[in-house]
Amino acid sequence: MKTRLVLVAILFANTVGCATVFDGTKQTVRFSAVPEGADVRVEGKFLGQAPTEADLERGRTQNVVMTKAGFEEQRVQVRTQPSMGWFFWDIGSCVFPIALCIPVIVDAISGAWFHFDDEYRVKLDPSQKAKRPAAQPSTTDIGL
Numbered sequence: 736m737k738t739r740l741v742l743v744a745i746l747f748a749n750t751v752g753c754a755t756v757f758d759g760t761k762q763t764v765r766f767s768a769v770p771e772g773a774d775v776r777v778e779g780k781f782l783g784q785a786p787t788e789a790d791l792e793r794g795r796t797q798n799v800v801m802t803k804a805g806f807e808e809q810r811v812q813v814r815t816q817p818s819m820g821w822f823f824w825d826i827g828s829c830v831f832p833i834a835l836c837i838p839v840i841v842d843a844i845s846g847a848w849f850h851f852d853d854e855y856r857v858k859l860d861p862s863q864k865a866k867r868p869a870a871q872p873s874t875t876d877i878g879l
Contacts, residue, residue, distance in 0.1 A: 773803040806859035815849035
């Protein structure tokens with residue numbers, strides 16, 4: 736009975752990827768802006784005003800746009816970075832014939848091998864329209 740229970744536990748543990756189990760497929764990322772209060776959109780979806788947080792899918796690069804009246808729009812790509820520790824751990828699990836490399840497949844498909852930076856800070860530049868001085872009325876001396 737004990738042998739059967741141990742075998743079932745080993746099979747279960749090897750049917751999921753380690754990164755998927757311990758880190759998940761999403762990561763909370765914080766967005767802040769100078770000045771604060773900029774609208775934050777990820778892949779076109781409005782998240783709120785900076786500072787704000789979002790749970791992003793780890794498996795792909797995300798496009799972020801920050802806008803605020805009187806300031807230039809800023810675009811940022813939140814790029815995935817490999818988590819090499821999980822990669823090597825999963826590859827190591829292929830050494831055991833019982834694992835059948837299932838953790839590698841699960842973590843690769845789910846994107847759990849990857850991570851983002853925890854925070855992205857964006858400085859918004861004043862709009863060119865706001866920098867231009869108001870047009871001065873021209874004066875012409877007529878017959879003086």
